[in-house]
Amino acid sequence: MGYNLYMRPGAGKFIVFEGIDGSGKTTISKLFFKYLKNKNINTSWFREPSDSKWGKKIRELADEMDSIPIDEEFKYFLKDRKWDVENNLRPSLKNGDIVILDRYYFSSACYQGARGMDVEMIISENRKFSPEPDLLFLIDVDIPTAMNRIRNSRDVEAKLFEKESFLLKVRKNYLDLKYDFIKVIDGKESIDNVLGSVIEEFEQFFLP
Numbered sequence: 374m375g376y377n378l379y380m381r382p383g384a385g386k387f388i389v390f391e392g393i394d395g396s397g398k399t400t401i402s403k404l405f406f407k408y409l410k411n412k413n414i415n416t417s418w419f420r421e422p423s424d425s426k427w428g429k430k431i432r433e434l435a436d437e438m439d440s441i442p443i444d445e446e447f448k449y450f451l452k453d454r455k456w457d458v459e460n461n462l463r464p465s466l467k468n469g470d471i472v473i474l475d476r477y478y479f480s481s482a483c484y485q486g487a488r489g490m491d492v493e494m495i496i497s498e499n500r501k502f503s504p505e506p507d508l509l510f511l512i513d514v515d516i517p518t519a520m521n522r523i524r525n526s527r528d529v530e531a532k533l534f535e536k537e538s539f540l541l542k543v544r545k546n547y548l549d550l551k552y553d554f555i556k557v558i559d560g561k562e563s564i565d566n567v568l569g570s571v572i573e574e575f576e577q578f579f580l581p
């Protein structure tokens with residue numbers, strides 16, 4: 374099986390999923406994780422904000438993020454990410470896993486960027502300690518699609534109007550990112566089709 378080529382110890386691969394809220398990245402990244410597991414491939418799935426004390430604090434503060442200064446918010450995400458890199462990502466990559474991560478520093482770039490911070494500065498601060506992905510799937514959807522999915526799946530009627538204009542900026546920031554490892558996937562398709570596109574890109578990238 375071709376995959377074994379990539380399972381050498383120390384030869385882990387790092388695959389990141391990004392996109393606006395409601396794009397489907399959690400659904401798709403988990404299905405992709407199951408797909409690899411079913412092939413007996415060593416795989417780990419993590420998410421950011423992580424389970425560190427910083428990640429927990431971020432989740433507690435989720436609805437009040439607007440009330441804390443942007444540089445403080447940025448620092449919480451940075452500290453959480455440092456913890457995640459040291460405790461989850463580097464050890465799993467060293468173990469030879471295919472590491473799947475739901476959100477990474479590109480979320481900081483695009484979300485804190487949409488709150489007015491400099492995108493390039495955010496990226497360079499993060500790159501000081503964060504390994505670069507081998508592949509990044511940007512699950513892209515238009516704002517009405519994302520808003521419908523958020524409305525249907527979460528108890529968040531409040532502030533949806535503000536969220537809409539904010540996500541418009543975030544989506545633009547994502548689409549403006551220019552890195553060779555980014556694959557933009559049309560997230561408006563059915564879950565099966567989105568997963569199919571991810572698997573196709575993955576196999577093209579990693580299989581000889």
Ligand code: ADP
Pocket residue numbers: 392393394395396397398399400401522523525526560561562563564565567
């Ligand atoms: P995200 O992690 O990007 O915020 P989720 O994976 O939590 O998004 O998905 C949000 C909602 O949209 C969930 O109810 C999920 O079942 C649904 N969903 C995800 N992908 C699709 C899709 N391709 N088509 C239709 N519904 C989807």
Ligand code: TYD
Pocket residue numbers: 393394395399421422450476477478480481482484485
């Ligand atoms: P998450 O729970 O993944 O939200 P969702 O499943 O709705 O996409 O992420 C929580 C929020 O944190 C999300 O709105 C994006 C934001 N975020 C940042 O602003 N900066 C970051 O660096 C990260 C990792 C997330």
